[in-house]
Amino acid sequence: MKIAVLRETLEGERRVAATPETVKKFMALGANVAVEAGAGATASIADADYAAVGATVADRAATLAGAEIVLGVQGPSADALAGVAPGAWLVAGLNPFADRARIDGYAAAGLEALAMEFMPRITRAQSMDILSSQSNLAGYKAVLDAAGVYGRAFPMMMTAAGTVSAARVFVMGVGVAGLQAIATARRLGAQVSATDVRSATREQIQSLGAKPIFVENVAGIEGEGSGGYAGEMSPEYQAAQAELVSGHIAKQDIVITTALIPGRPAPRLISAAQVASMKPGSVIVDLAVEAGGNVEGAVAGEVVVVNGVSIVGYRNVASRLAADASALFSRNLYNFLNAFWDKEAGKPVLDAEIGDAIRLTQGGKVVNARLLG
Template identity: 45%
Template sequence: MKIGILKEQKKGEKRVAISPNIAKQLISKGFEILVEDDAGKASSYKNSNYTEVGATVEKRGVIFKEGQILVKINPFDEDDLKLIDSNHILMSQLFHISNKELVNAIAAKGATAFSMDAMPRITRAQDMDVLSSQNNLAGYKAVIRGAYEMTKIFPLMMTAAGTITPSRVLIYGVGVAGLQAIATAKRLGAVVEATDIRMETKEQAESLGAKFISVDNTGEEKAEGGYAKEASEDYVKRQKEAVNQSLFKADLVITTAMVPGRKSPVLITKEQVEQMKGGAVIVDLAAAQGGNCELSKMDETVIANDVKIIGTTIAPESVATNASDLYGKNMYNFLVHLVNKEGAFNWDLEEEITDGTLIVHEGKIRKN
């Protein structure tokens, strides 16, 4: 089968769905790789890097005409849909729960679509989980961005002129991004605290050296499949009371709390920001879904009460080379899982990974 690697059209996106290294591995498995011209350029991958491993570089129209499996990172857009037909198998992050118009449009074309962000969080699928691989980088980059924006350094430093006390970092959400943020901030020498509705994350946070701020979650729905549930109003109130002391002392706050398919929960209100230290920085990784800070604006830096609030996803496009290679490895493992020894799709709709990710099959919507 021919895999078409499309150039990402989203503004600011620097990643590519499959790196040359992963393209080489797919070719060794019998796939033919077609790469859109300059698809990997922003990730520091030249066209020649692809051709050297056996891939063919083509114009965009040719990719759609000849490619059977079309791969992207971001959802397919209107321009893509004009070129899609019933023979195509689409693979990207579709965010199908909140992107129903796209799902309907793909179905209307009679195409088939897998959503990489719908990967079940089970042990067998860990090496296919793009949310984990990309969020891992996001957690790292959030700390680096915060360190750049702060007016203080992270570590304790004893000098002839006096002692510099370590910065205090508070992290909301101990998922993949949060754990990496904890580890990175600790390596840089900060005092780190963290909180999460999922009490099972306490041990993980503490194992990386963070103090876990516990909030009794009795009566809250348990998390399923590794994803956090939306918290009740009562829990949010109790969390604020428990975390406020740390929030008001923090030099850097990183928020990572997102609920799939829903608006991000507001964890830091305008009133709380007004009580924070002057010079503090908030890096809100949930800004694309509304933000964990009430004042966050996507792709903007808002200054309120001398607190700098950075609304971002720190989408891994900022470390595009590593992000592309990891995303590509996820894609490789997924494709190898889906395809049989003869190079054809298994289409085992009762198998958990296939069932969870196959959103549209031959024009029929399976997941809403």
């Protein structure tokens, strides 16, 4: 069994799909590992570090030749996988809803494409969940990005020259990223509040020492809590939330939005009028900007200033912590393949529960129900 690890080519992508730690573990399973030269450079991993644990470091063509499993952070084009035999696995974050033509290309090439972001939210798959591991880092980095743009201190400071008030931070969307944002802002000394459409998150917010801001007595989302994700809000809930948020957001110094709905554009949480209600010098970080954005006026890849309010729309936030993000991502991939490794076959063999959930293409066809429905 040969496992190939590719160098990422997407602009701004600094992560790598395997580290020397996971390469060593794959080799302990009996696999041979080939790493494309320079694959780990932007994550502070030298080619020599891979070679030191027994990996072969080569150009892309040699890396892919004979590979039965190809690992990536983001899925390359089918053309970039030339030389891979039909039936080989491509294991990566494949962004299936946004680029269907690329998925069709995998099918045409005979690849078995496995989308790691489709991993079910079940107990035994937690260690394989790339969305959780990367969102955790994104939530942390969002607060640091906000602090870097915000022109004031986070904690309350009592000095001989007077008192500096604590920053007010409001987190909208309390999934993995939101919870880490709350915890990080609290550690920096901010006064933190948070909201979510899922009522079950109230206790989580409180457990981190933040104040929950919730719409009361209004029907919430459709399919609340399904798969651990939020669904789409009812019109009544959207109106009530907009009214509640408008009053609260005007008092905040920093707002971090994290709301995503799988397979759909990110919900709009903050309007231009709400942005205008904030004080000059305030900061909004939109972690959903690449999915259409939670904030009106946010621009992917840019920091824009509207009426003195900075709207931060950095892309691929987890990648901006490339070393740690790569370490976690690569462990997710190893945990996945190791969980299904059949020693007698010398390769992983998927079961139906997880295989059917993450398999996009097989036998020259697109087979995933979420893409066919």
